[in-house]
Amino acid sequence: MTAGNGSGPGRRPRSRPGIRAQVDQRRNELQGQVRAAVEHFEETQERINARTGRNLLFAVGIGLLLGAVLILSLVLVKELFMLLAGTMIAFAVVELAGALRLSGRDVPRVASVLAAAAMLPASYFFPGLGQWVGIIGAVLFVSAWRLVEAVAGRGSRSADDLRRDLGAGAFIQLYVTLLGSYAVVLTAEDGGQWWTLGFIIVVVATDVGAYASGVAFGKHPMAPRISPKKTWEGFAGSVLAALIAGVLVAVLMLDQHWTFGLLFGAVLAVTATAGDLAESMIKRDLEIKDISSWLPGHGGFLDRLDSILPSAAAAYALFLLVG
Incomplete structure (x- = not known):
C-alpha cells in the first residue's frame, strides 16, 4: 500500500487553497x-x-394604512366611514385650533371638537336640513363657549380680540367640519359609498401625479409666495392623472359615461389643487411648515385632508348633477 498522496481510507481530500480565497x-x-x-x-x-x-417611505406607509382603513369602512358598513371621517375631522379641528393659537387666537378646542362630533351624525342621518342646522349650531356653540370663557376671565376680553377669536372658531367649523361633512352626506346617499371612494381615488391620483411630475420635471413655480415647491409641471401631471382616474372611476365604479369621467377628473383636479394651496396659505400666514407632526411623512391630519375637503363638496355637487 502506498502512502503517497494521503488520500487513503478515513482521510478527507485536501481542498485546494484557492477555493476559499475565491469564496x-x-x-x-x-x-x-x-x-x-x-x-x-x-x-x-x-x-x-x-x-x-417629506419622508417618502413614511408617507407611503401611512398612506397605504389610511387607504386600507378607508376602503374597509366604505365597503363593509357605511356607518364605519362616518366614525372614521369624524375621527380624522376631530384631529384636524384640534390641529388647526392649536395652530391658530400660535397667532394669538384663543379658540376653544374642546368645544370645537364637540361641535364637529355632533355635526357629522346630524349630516349623515338627516341630510340637507341636518347638515345646515348642524353647522349653524356648531358655530353658535363654539362662539357661546368662548364668550362664557371671556366672562369667566379666561383669555382676553377686549372687543377686538374677542371678535377675532369668534371669527377663528367659526372659520374652523366652516372650513374643516362643513366641507368634511359633504363626504358624510355623499356616503349616506344610495350607492354614495362608491362615489366617496371614487372621488378620493381621483384626489389621491391628483396628488400622486403632481408629486411625480413635479419631482421629475418641475421647474416653473406655480404659486411661489404660497407654496414654493408646487410647479406648473406638477399641476399638469396632476390634471393628466386626474383625467385618467376620473374616466376609470366613472366607467368601472360609478356606471357613468366616460365623458362624465373627464368632467369628474377635471373638477376634482382643480378643487384638490385649490385645497392644497389654501392650506399652504394658512400655514404660511402662521409661519409653520406642517399643521402638526402626528402622521410621519405627512405632517398632520389636516395636511392629508386639505385636498379632500373642497373636493368632497364638488363630488357631492356632481352626484346631484347626474343623480
Whole structure:
C-alpha cells in the first residue's frame, strides 16, 4: 500500500487553497454591491425628501394604512366611514385650533371638537336640513363657549380680540367640519359609498401625479409666495392623472359615461389643487411648515385632508348633477 498522496481510507481530500480565497472574494464583492445599493437608495431618498419636504417611505406607509382603513369602512358598513371621517375631522379641528393659537387666537378646542362630533351624525342621518342646522349650531356653540370663557376671565376680553377669536372658531367649523361633512352626506346617499371612494381615488391620483411630475420635471413655480415647491409641471401631471382616474372611476365604479369621467377628473383636479394651496396659505400666514407632526411623512391630519375637503363638496355637487 502506498502512502503517497494521503488520500487513503478515513482521510478527507485536501481542498485546494484557492477555493476559499475565491469564496471570500465573491462575498466581499457582494457585500460591496449591497453597501453601494443602500448608499445610492439613501442618497436618492435624501434628494427626494429635500425637494418635497417629506419622508417618502413614511408617507407611503401611512398612506397605504389610511387607504386600507378607508376602503374597509366604505365597503363593509357605511356607518364605519362616518366614525372614521369624524375621527380624522376631530384631529384636524384640534390641529388647526392649536395652530391658530400660535397667532394669538384663543379658540376653544374642546368645544370645537364637540361641535364637529355632533355635526357629522346630524349630516349623515338627516341630510340637507341636518347638515345646515348642524353647522349653524356648531358655530353658535363654539362662539357661546368662548364668550362664557371671556366672562369667566379666561383669555382676553377686549372687543377686538374677542371678535377675532369668534371669527377663528367659526372659520374652523366652516372650513374643516362643513366641507368634511359633504363626504358624510355623499356616503349616506344610495350607492354614495362608491362615489366617496371614487372621488378620493381621483384626489389621491391628483396628488400622486403632481408629486411625480413635479419631482421629475418641475421647474416653473406655480404659486411661489404660497407654496414654493408646487410647479406648473406638477399641476399638469396632476390634471393628466386626474383625467385618467376620473374616466376609470366613472366607467368601472360609478356606471357613468366616460365623458362624465373627464368632467369628474377635471373638477376634482382643480378643487384638490385649490385645497392644497389654501392650506399652504394658512400655514404660511402662521409661519409653520406642517399643521402638526402626528402622521410621519405627512405632517398632520389636516395636511392629508386639505385636498379632500373642497373636493368632497364638488363630488357631492356632481352626484346631484347626474343623480
